[in-house]
Amino acid sequence: MSGTSPAGGFPYQLIATDLDGTLLRSDESVSPRTREALAAATAAGAAHIVVTGRAVPWTRHILDDLGYQGLAVCGQGAQVYDAGAHRLLTSVTLDRQLAGVALAKIEAEVGPLHLAASRDGLSGEVLVGPGYAVTGALPSTPFTDASDLWAAPLNKIYIQHPDLTDDELAEAARRAAGGFVTVAMAGEGIVELLPLGLSKATGLSLAARRLGLKAAGTIAFGDMPNDIPMFAWAAHGVAMANAHEQLKAVAHEMTSSNEEDGIAVVLERLLP
Numbered sequence: 166m167s168g169t170s171p172a173g174g175f176p177y178q179l180i181a182t183d184l185d186g187t188l189l190r191s192d193e194s195v196s197p198r199t200r201e202a203l204a205a206a207t208a209a210g211a212a213h214i215v216v217t218g219r220a221v222p223w224t225r226h227i228l229d230d231l232g233y234q235g236l237a238v239c240g241q242g243a244q245v246y247d248a249g250a251h252r253l254l255t256s257v258t259l260d261r262q263l264a265g266v267a268l269a270k271i272e273a274e275v276g277p278l279h280l281a282a283s284r285d286g287l288s289g290e291v292l293v294g295p296g297y298a299v300t301g302a303l304p305s306t307p308f309t310d311a312s313d314l315w316a317a318p319l320n321k322i323y324i325q326h327p328d329l330t331d332d333e334l335a336e337a338a339r340r341a342a343g344g345f346v347t348v349a350m351a352g353e354g355i356v357e358l359l360p361l362g363l364s365k366a367t368g369l370s371l372a373a374r375r376l377g378l379k380a381a382g383t384i385a386f387g388d389m390p391n392d393i394p395m396f397a398w399a400a401h402g403v404a405m406a407n408a409h410e411q412l413k414a415v416a417h418e419m420t421s422s423n424e425e426d427g428i429a430v431v432l433e434r435l436l437p
Contacts, residue, residue, distance in 0.1 A: 174437035175209035178382035181238075181369055181395060184217040184227065185352055186388035186423050187405055193301075195231060202429035205436055214238060214372050216365050218351035218391055220283045220320050221246050221253060223291065223303050236375065240283065240320040241349055241359050241391060242368030245375070251287070255371060258285050258318040259346070259360050265315070267342035267358055271324065274341040275334070281305070281323040282314050289320070297325055300354050322358040331356055335390075349391040350409075357391075364394035384435075386420075386428050387412060403431055 180203070182188045188195055207213055213235060217224055220240040225248075228237055234249035245255040272278055279296035283289060291305040292314060299305050308314060314322075326334045335350040338358070342348070347359040373379065385392070385399035388408040396402030396415050404416035405427045413419065420427035 175206050175211045176435055177211055177384040177401070179373055179376070179378045179384070180206055180211050180213045180432070181216045181383055181385040181399060182213065182428060183365075183387040183389070183392055183395075184215060184219060184224070186407055187386050187392075188215065188423070188428060189227070190424050193227065196426050196429070198426045199429040200231070202426075202432040202436070206432050209436060212376050212378060214369065214376075215248075216242075216369050216385070216387075216395060218349070218355070218357070218365075218389075220244065220289060220291070221286075222288055225251070225287075236372045238365060238368035238372050240368075241351065241357060242363050242365045243320045243360065245368060245372050253287050254375075256285055256320070257360050257363055259321060259358070261315050261319060263345045263361070264319070264322055264358060267338075267345040268322070268324075270341040270345070271338045275326055275329060275337050277327075279325040279327070280314065283320045283323070285318040285320050296327070297323065298354055300352065320359075324356050324358060325354060351389055351391040365391060366394035366398035369395055369398060384431075386431070388423065403427075 203213055215237040217239055218241045221244055224239050228248040237246045237248050239246050243257040247254055280294040281297045282292045292308045293305040331350055335348050335356045338348040347363050349357045380398050381400050383399040384401045385395045386403045388405045390409050390411045392412055402416045403418045403420050404413045406422040420431050
């Protein structure tokens with residue numbers, strides 16, 4: 166498909182939505198109004214791709230609850246997941262040696278970090294070290310021996326600092342280790358180290374290509390700095406009212422918050 170409207174009259178061929186703070190309300194539900202607006206847009210010819218920082222094991226239950234059958238980009242772009250088939254189509258892992266160097270460089274600059282890590286695969290565990298605070302009630306496995314962290318392939322490492330803000334930690338991590346890993350700030354308390362060059366945009370472009378869709382026909386919704394590459398890739402980026410200032414600065418448009426059906430507000434306006 167090119168940049169022309171599909172037969173149904175919706176002006177975009179692809180709707181890319183972040184999950185937390187965007188498609189999901191704070192209770193992890195999707196409002197009936199937003200579900201209806203997405204259903205109407207897909208009935209009008211658009212595809213919907215969920216693009217989330219969460220790895221597949223932390224995303225699957227939400228997609229199943231939504232009855233979502235399409236492709237999802239998970240793990241900050243590392244994984245393309247076929248939700249209907251419950252199958253991992255692509256997966257990029259973190260070079261553990263480079264990640265170890267990156268961590269050492271960051272700790273040399275800011276002092277000891279609290280660590281967690283996401284293991285690769287459909288049912289990869291999230292390992293959580295001493296002092297690391299997990300947001301929400303997502304399943305995780307504690308570890309105390311640092312060697313456990315490196316024992317199997319990883320998608321990402323999560324870092325927290327006892328004193329620095331998320332923005333300060335992300336900035337310090339980029340300064341110290343930006344040549345070894347990609348640093349992403351994905352939410353409150355969520356600063357991540359990823360394979361170098363990986364972003365939501367790289368995963369979304371892979372998923373879109375599988376559907377024969379292009380950036381020029383894409384509208385994207387998000388709320389955090391990790392959505393900046395996705396906004397740069399898409400034709401039109403919409404920031405939620407609750408979005409981080411860095412994302413608002415590059416958005417084409419603002420909508421209401423995730424609690425106030427921000428996605429639906431925009432889609433309803435675009436629907437014929």
